[in-house]
Amino acid sequence: MVKDLSVGLCGLTLKNPVIPASGTFGFGLELADEMDLNVLGGISLKGTTREARYGNPTPRIAECPGGMINSVGLQNPGIDVLVNEKVPSLRKVYDGCIIANISGFSLDEYRECCARADACGGIDLIEVNISCPNVHNGGMAFGTSAESAAEVTRTVKAVCQKPVFIKLSPNVTDIVSIARACEDAGADGLTLVNTFLGMRIDIHRRKPVIANKMGGFSGRAVFPVALRMVYQVAHACRIPVMGCGGVASAADVIEMMMAGATAVQVGAENLRNPLACPEIIEELPVLMDELNINTLQEIIGTV
Amino acid sequence: MNKSLYTIAENTLLAPKTYRLVLAGKADVEGEFVDIAIPGFYLRRPLSVCDREDGKLTLVYKVVGEGTKALSQMQPGTELEVLTGLGNGFHPEACREEALLVGGGLGVPPLYLLAKELKARGKKVTAVLGFNKAGEIILAEEFRAVCDEVLLSTADGSAGVKGFVTDAIAAARPSYDFFYTCGPMVMMKVVCGTLEGPGEASLEERMGCGAGFCYGCSIQTKNGPRRVCKDGPVFKKEELLW
Numbered sequence: 449m450v451k452d453l454s455v456g457l458c459g460l461t462l463k464n465p466v467i468p469a470s471g472t473f474g475f476g477l478e479l480a481d482e483m484d485l486n487v488l489g490g491i492s493l494k495g496t497t498r499e500a501r502y503g504n505p506t507p508r509i510a511e512c513p514g515g516m517i518n519s520v521g522l523q524n525p526g527i528d529v530l531v532n533e534k535v536p537s538l539r540k541v542y543d544g545c546i547i548a549n550i551s552g553f554s555l556d557e558y559r560e561c562c563a564r565a566d567a568c569g570g571i572d573l574i575e576v577n578i579s580c581p582n583v584h585n586g587g588m589a590f591g592t593s594a595e596s597a598a599e600v601t602r603t604v605k606a607v608c609q610k611p612v613f614i615k616l617s618p619n620v621t622d623i624v625s626i627a628r629a630c631e632d633a634g635a636d637g638l639t640l641v642n643t644f645l646g647m648r649i650d651i652h653r654r655k656p657v658i659a660n661k662m663g664g665f666s667g668r669a670v671f672p673v674a675l676r677m678v679y680q681v682a683h684a685c686r687i688p689v690m691g692c693g694g695v696a697s698a699a700d701v702i703e704m705m706m707a708g709a710t711a712v713q714v715g716a717e718n719l720r721n722p723l724a725c726p727e728i729i730e731e732l733p734v735l736m737d738e739l740n741i742n743t744l745q746e747i748i749g750t751v
Numbered sequence: 752m753n754k755s756l757y758t759i760a761e762n763t764l765l766a767p768k769t770y771r772l773v774l775a776g777k778a779d780v781e782g783e784f785v786d787i788a789i790p791g792f793y794l795r796r797p798l799s800v801c802d803r804e805d806g807k808l809t810l811v812y813k814v815v816g817e818g819t820k821a822l823s824q825m826q827p828g829t830e831l832e833v834l835t836g837l838g839n840g841f842h843p844e845a846c847r848e849e850a851l852l853v854g855g856g857l858g859v860p861p862l863y864l865l866a867k868e869l870k871a872r873g874k875k876v877t878a879v880l881g882f883n884k885a886g887e888i889i890l891a892e893e894f895r896a897v898c899d900e901v902l903l904s905t906a907d908g909s910a911g912v913k914g915f916v917t918d919a920i921a922a923a924r925p926s927y928d929f930f931y932t933c934g935p936m937v938m939m940k941v942v943c944g945t946l947e948g949p950g951e952a953s954l955e956e957r958m959g960c961g962a963g964f965c966y967g968c969s970i971q972t973k974n975g976p977r978r979v980c981k982d983g984p985v986f987k988k989e990e991l992l993w
Contacts, residue, residue: 474964478981482752482962494966502969502976507957509967511794511818518959523966523976667793719960719967720794722834723754 451733452743455489457688457710458611458636460572462489462545465744466701466729469692469715470495470549470575470615471520473725475534480541483726490545492639492713493534495577496565497550498557500526510648510657515667515694516716517646519660522551522583527561531568539570546570549615551577552590555603563607574610575690576600579617579642581664591617591642594629601633611636613690618670618677619645627681639690639713640681641674666716670694675707682708682749696724698731702739708749752836752962753777759829760807762822765889768814769857770823772798774833778806783838783861783953783984785810786961787831792818795834797961797980799933799953801860801890802867808835811860811889837961841931841951841985843868851927851950852878852898853916853942855934859890861953862933866897875899877925881916881938885909900925917941936993943988950988954979 453464467490473479476491485491504521525534530548538546548565552558558576565574578591578600590596591614601614614630616623618641627638643664648657656662674693682689691709695701696717704712717724732744741747757776765771779785779800785808786795796818802809814820825831843850843865850869852862859880869876878894881904888910894901903911904919912919916938930950932942939952956979959967963981970977972990977983 472960472965474966478962478964502971503966506968506970508969509794509957509959509965511792511816514793516793516959518965518967520966520969523969716793719965720788721754722752722960722962722964 449742451736451741452745453729453732455710455745455748457545458573460545460611462711464489464729464732465705465709465711466725467492467545467547467690467711467713468718468725469713470577472715472718476538476542477534479722482722485542486544487726487729488544489711490547490573491538491542492547492549492575493530494524495522495549495551495580496524496527496530496561497522497552498527498561500524500529505659507657507659508663510663512646512648512665512667512669514669515665516719517648517658517663517665518643519658519663521660522580527564531564535568535570545572547573547575549575549577551580553583555600558600559603559607562604562612566608566610571610573613574604574608575613575615575639576604577615577642579615581617581619581643581645581662588617588619591626592620594626597626598629598633601630601635605634613637613639615639615642617642618673618693623677624680624684627685631685631687635687637688637690638681638685639692641677641693644670666693668694668696671700675704678704678709679707679751698728698735701728701732702735702741702747705744705747706749706751710748752834753779754832754834756830757808757833759825759827759831761827762825765811766887769887769889770812770814772810772812772822774808774810774831775806776833779803779808779835782836783840786834786837787822788833789818789822791821794959795961796822797837797958799861801863803864811857813857834961838980838984839982841865841953843872843874845949845951846874846929849875849927850877851925851930851946852876853920853930853932853934854878855881855916855938856883856887858932858934858938858953862931863890863893863897865931866894870897877902877927879904879916879919879925881905881919881934883907915941917945920946940993943991943993951985952988952991953985954983
């Protein structure tokens with residue numbers, strides 16, 4: 449029997465639930481020569497701010513058991529380049545769901561960038577990053593209290609017609625209260641989780657490996673924690689969840705969906721294997737057959 | 752970029768902690784470096800290509816951490832998953848007649864393939880190779896077999912000119928119209944700062960994806976941010992800010 453991998457997400461139909469996570473797939477175009485982008489359910493583009501940013505000094509990357517730390521620091525060409533160049537170029541070669549990921553250092557910046565993304569024809573969905581651990585006085589600061597998360601949500605929802613997902617930080621005591629605050633403030637969905645604040649020290653040099661000292665830890669090791677948070681949030685909220693964190697296989701995708709995720713983002717695994725997403729998508733029907741699943745939609749939140 | 756399996760044909764000690772790794776597999780025709788998955792480690796390890804012929808890739812690496820230590824213990828016959836065809840290399844076509852190659856330590860191996868390409872184009876090639884001490888010298892014979900002239904320097908004076916590559920260059924004053932350098936950043940900074948005329952430098956940086964989409968290895972240049980893995984690792988001297 450032909451397997452149905454499609455899922456519905458806020459009125460959009462994704463051909464499958466697999467989406468490369470923001471920051472681990474550039475603006476999509478970087479990988480256009482390496483794979484058929486059109487197999488992907490969606491692409492979450494690199495986090496974008498109002499002005500162009502170089503980001504943090506190098507080294508920005510550190511190896512860890514079961515994962516890695518990154519501290520890229522939101523390097524991006526700015527919202528103008530996103531809506532005028534990156535998205536139109538990607539739209540020409542990609543027919544799936546294009547997700548703009550927006551970061552900001554102030555409510556004004558979030559409002560302005562989300563309004564610009566909302567007005568950009570090629571963008572299907574807006575993901576608001578209130579959880580970047582790598583920039584000071586921004587990003588994560590908004591995502592670590594229910595009040596400020598709700599404030600960002602209200603601010604961007606006021607200027608957006610397109611579905612707005614808020615990307616949550618796992619570096620909080622109670623992610624459910626923040627998720628509920630975003631839902632109450634009008635979020636159409638939630639993406640969780642962003643990276644976990646982490647650190648490594650080079651014991652020979654007696655210095656942090658990462659130039660910025662700390663960074664975001666991600667990779668296979670975080671999967672159980674991310675899954676737990678997806679499960680808690682999906683069961684506490686009515687809006688859809690995109691599950692993210694340590695996903696590396698078709699089995700992980702199905703596990704995330706059983707926990708309550710409608711779509712599943714693949715992050716750090718892309719850095720180990722640039723072909724991770726197409727390989728997972730190819731593997732999904734085989735695993736569905738083994739598990740007697742005919743349509744992926746039917747397994748969402750079944751545990 | 753290609754992802755494929757290669758088999759270790761050779762993994763031998765060349766100098767203290769420094770190994771020659773020969774991989775047999777799919778004929779790989781381009782790319783400045785490869786990115787090797789080492790079982791048990793999360794990210795791949797990027798290594799520059801030292802030589803490439805008949806479907807074999809020669810890489811030279813130094814044990815600097817747990818990943819390269821594990822690699823050094825792998826036996827011939829072991830399969831490794833490798834991303835090939837990564838990065839932009841040196842431009843042998845930029846040299847008119849006489850090339851100067853300046854390598855330091857583990858920056859020496861990638862210049863070997865370049866030396867062969869330059870000779871294939873009929874250029875006169877002088878190589879200046881710098882090491883800490885005589886016991887750490889690698890590939891000197893291989894360079895001598897290819898280049899018109901090979902100058903050595905060691906920091907402790909145990910072989911060649913005592914001092915740095917720049918001291919060997921100052922003593923011999925080789926003629927060149929284009930230089931190519933690879934080595935420690937401090938060495939390349941001095942080389943690019945003191946050598947006249949145009950040249951290229953091959954940079955090193957901790958990488959995430961190795962293929963240009965994670966932006967983990969971006970550096971600031973005169974032309975804005977550039978990814979060492981994708982826009983480089985070789986950059987024009989004039990582009991670098993140091």
